[in-house]
Amino acid sequence: DTAVSQTPKYLVTQMGNDKSIKCEQNLGHDTMYWYKQDSKKFLKIMFSYNNKELIINETVPNRFSPKSPDKAHLNLHINSLELGDSAVYFCASSQLIRRDRGSTDTQYFGPGTRLTVL
Amino acid sequence: AQSVTQPDIHITVSEGASLELRCNYSYGATPYLFWYVQSPGQGLQLLLKYFSGDTLVQGIKGFEAEFKRSQSSFNLRKPSVHWSDAAEYFCAVGAGAGGFKTIFGAGTRLFVKA
Numbered sequence: 001d002t003a004v005s006q007t008p009k010y011l012v013t014q015m016g017n018d019k020s021i022k023c024e025q026n027l028g029h030d031t032m033y034w035y036k037q038d039s040k041k042f043l044k045i046m047f048s049y050n051n052k053e054l055i056i057n058e059t060v061p062n063r064f065s066p067k068s069p070d071k072a073h074l075n076l077h078i079n080s081l082e083l084g085d086s087a088v089y090f091c092a093s094s095q096l097i098r099r100d101r102g103s104t105d106t107q108y109f110g111p112g113t114r115l116t117v118l
Numbered sequence: 119a120q121s122v123t124q125p126d127i128h129i130t131v132s133e134g135a136s137l138e139l140r141c142n143y144s145y146g147a148t149p150y151l152f153w154y155v156q157s158p159g160q161g162l163q164l165l166l167k168y169f170s171g172d173t174l175v176q177g178i179k180g181f182e183a184e185f186k187r188s189q190s191s192f193n194l195r196k197p198s199v200h201w202s203d204a205a206e207y208f209c210a211v212g213a214g215a216g217g218f219k220t221i222f223g224a225g226t227r228l229f230v231k232a
Contacts, residue, residue, distance in 0.1 A: 109163070
């Protein structure tokens with residue numbers, strides 16, 4: 001009955017490899033997000049999708065590519081991994097309240113994926 | 119641009135003592151405001167939120183927060199802290215105006231001493 005799930009929970013890989021993180025939500029929300037949390041706990045938005053449409057694309061290297069096959073899934077693929085990509089990546093979902101203001105309700109977070117690049 | 123400031127990087131309180139975590143925001147319109155808690159190794163969980171109405175909002179685990187428009191603040195309080203409250207606390211503002219973002223503060227780490 002997990003609301004937002006991510007796999008894998010831990011990911012250890014070598015520099016230069018390509019890896020993917022999967023996210024699924026069973027809350028019926030229309031908006032999903034990827035965040036990166038660094039070692040100082042700072043939470044930075046990377047991407048957001050609303051009804052499978054990309055609505056937020058922050059200044060993120062194009063080695064990162066999100067894919068949303070449907071409203072319930074938002075996957076993150078990372079090419080040519082670098083040491084600086086090591087962090088915890090959180091998926092989240094929420095429901096859009098007012099599209100004209102771009103305001104969303106509470107975000108529900110997954111447990112996180114700890115990525116370590118060696 | 120919208121922003122959220124949590125002035126205290128970390129706070130230490132004794133178990134049973136009262137707690138106040140500060141949050142200031144910068145946003146042109148009426149904000150949607152949130153407090154989230156993150157326990158070690160976990161994702162963030164909502165404690166409470168303010169959209170409109172009564173400026174004093176109650177949340178889970180005995181937390182409350184007060185929205186003060188004149189001070190652009192949304193401080194989190196708890197009258198008596200328990201050891202299990204030790205965690206990272208994030209204030210956030212739902213930045214609308216078509217932005218679709220929620221802007222998070224840098225977080226305040228709460229330590230509870232026996």
